[in-house]
Amino acid sequence: MTNHALNLQLTLPVLITGVSGVVGFNFFVHMRRKYGASVVGIRPQDTWRMQSEGIIGVNPDDSSEMLALFNKYNFKTVLNATGSCALKACELNKDLAYKTNVLSAQVIAKLATQFNSRLVHISSDLVFSGDSGEGNYLEDSPLDPVTMYGKTMVEGEKAILSISPNAAILRISLPMGPSFSGHAGAIDWITSRFKNHKPATLYFDEFRSPTYVEDMNDVFEQFLSASYSGIYHFGGPKNLSLYQIGQIINKAGGFDPNLLQGCLRHEAGPIPPRAGNVTMISEKLTNLLGLNKIKPWPFKSHLNPGNMQWHQKREPEFDYSKTHLHENLYRYSWEVPTPSEYYVQDKYRKNQ
Secondary structure (H helix, E strand, O other), X not given: OOOOOOOHHHHOOEEEEOOOOHHHXXXXXXXXXXXXXXXXXXXXXXXXXEOOOOEEEOOOOOHHHHHHHHHHHOOOEEEEOOOOOOHHHHHHOHHHHHHHHHHHHHHXXXXXXXXOXXXXXXXXXXXXXXXXXXXXXXXXXXXXXXXXXXXXXXHHHHHXXXXXXXXXXXXXXXXXXXXXXXXXXHHHHHHHHHHOOOOEEEEOOOEEOOEEHHHHHHHHHHHHOXXXXXXXXXXXXXXXXXXXXXXXXXXXXXXXXXXXXXXXXXXXOOOOOOOOEOOEOOHHHHHHHOOOOOOOOOOOHHHOXXXXXXXXXXXXXXXXXXXHHHHHHOOOOOOOOOHHHHEOXXXXXXXX
8 A cells, every 4th residue: 555644744734624513623622732723723703602722713615714814824734624414404595505515615625726735525424315225335326415415515525526636535424522512413412402301303214324533533634644535435334323323322321211212214204304324335445544443433332222222221330421421422532622612601792
């Protein structure tokens, strides 16, 4: 295997877009801890609650503001994690979905080309429909998204490859880690329902390839420091239904098992439409990097779901609690970011 790796120190400074999302937030924290002020993150201007050194409020579809940012910092590498994965919002506001998922990609790709910046773009497994029920998608599998989110992510990929053909695109599945707000992303959204004694209804027949953000951070950093190009699938090695993910979160956190409910996709209504089995094969990525270390989520065997009632049994040798959830589902070895450090409480809004 040819080693395309570069010295990451030579690729600084780094721009990380979409830091208000789970992927961008965790990668920003990871990189900022390692490289300090050489790492800059941007969030949408209306995400004013996110405040921290190195985080700037800029709308990535605003070409003039983005140009000013590139002129100021002369970024050598860019990880584009911008994107709206709010499925219902994208269905109801197609213009917003296009602006966030396509126009932003166009602006960033043009600037990366203009400034000769290394570009890594984050896409999604939802560029596939999963309707066959078989999953195991490869990078060259036909694209057939069922949601406006997925359709605009396909357009975003095409824009990246057209404008910046040397860029790399990583199609990810569910990023498993904390959100800065404490109620976004798979873990935090489901947890927020359960801890407030609200039910969560999750699908028996939507399957994903969840991945620890810890592994995502490592791979993103390697891709930023290399010259890999083209599309790569990046999913965890364990495929789970959304219902099974709900079981794991419910049990790990010690929540009321009766709060978890399940149904088939077609029983949930037409908006937003739901994908089926969109699990991915990531051998191209693991063969390229020469690693087999992408951990299954969850990593600990006692959190592997069994039957439909598995989450109702609580073994006495485990302390199922908020701490247990954080230590096993957010991570397998690293220190979890503290979202409160990046979140301005409502009482401070008048000062913004």
